[in-house]
Amino acid sequence: MNSQNGFLLSFIKYGENDAVLHCFTEEDGFQTYFVKGIYSKRNKKKALLQPLSLLNFTVNPAKGNGIPLVSKFELVKNHDMYTDIKANTVIFFISDFLNQVLRHENKNPDLFLSIDEFISELMNKNYQCHLLFLITVLKIQGVAPLIHEGKYLDPETGTFSDIPAHQLFDDKISDLWKTALFSEKLYTTKIHSLQRKDFLDSILVYYHYHITDFKIPTSLEVIQQIFE
Template identity: 70%
Template sequence: MNSQNGFLISYLKYGENDAVLHCFTEEDGFQTFFLKGMYAKRNKKKALLLPLNQLSFSLTPVKGNGIQTISKFELLKNNDIYTDVKVNTIIFFISDFLNHILRNESKNMSICREIEEFISELTEKNYQAHLVFLIKILKIQGVSPLIGGEDFLDPETGTFSSTAHHQLFDNTISLIWKSILQSENPYEIKIRSSFRKQFLDSILVYYHYHITDFKTPVSLEVIQEIFQ
């Protein structure tokens, strides 16, 4: 019996009662697990299937390259954050985001720590935490912008220059990027609500340039509506 700890990224129903879970584990990075009987009427644990819940899995060994089956699982940490509509929207957006960009990611404890810190920020009602978190993930993956003395971030080259190269990356948005990249405590930086939509759009543009086959999360429209 093998056991792993990790974050639930996404899940889907399989057949009548079963489920397939996508998780990011401390031991092996992005993993896909099969969970039998999850949607059976008497199974109360389906309430634990919430994006970014931190879980402990007991896994049944498999032969060959089959999907590992979860024999049982438990909640590692109870985060009472899913009743807040804004926080819930942020969680679903980020889990949607991570489900795509972490697919080929192997063991990476830095990512696990960042997810944990991000959730901690959400418990404190930090409604801009997702903006900082996405830039911190870029730093972990080694594709964040190079800090320079100029005023405008060029999203294609990942460098700062003296002239604007993209309409979203004006002086104000570029300065927010630079502040987050340079700060030791970026979650403490306050981003004015009037700039958050443009800043999030700029992050998506940067990801399109630097993350292979990146696709805009389908939940983007929802998070933009919530924070208008």
């Protein structure tokens, strides 16, 4: 057996009472676990299955090609953000997002800490923090844009130039990217409410070019509606 702290990214009911969990763990990166009996009537632990919950798992090693079995798990930190509609929408979007882009990610302490920092910002009602967190992920992954004196960001090359390369990346959105990339305190970056949709769309375009097999998260429409 071994003990792991991990953020829950997604969970799928398996059969009547069991579940498959996808997590990003502190020690081993992205992991898939199997939990027996979590949906049984007497099991109160199913209430802990919330996107981006930080949980401690006691795990039995997998046999052969099987999935490691969780013998027990506990909540590491208690967050009350799930009762906040805006925060809850952001959490579902980011967990959906990370469940896709971290599928092949090994141990990454910087990324693990950045998720924790993002959650702290959201708990403090920073409702634009998900936009800046997505920039943080690009920086940690080493695919963030290179800063040049150009006015417009070219999402395909990841560089700035004097000529517009994409309709979403006008001078205002490109300047917002520069501000975020330069900022030592990223989460203090101000994003006007009228720019948030275009900025998020531009981030998704950038991910499309730089993250292999990237797909638009299914929860995008919901988060766009909440912040309109």
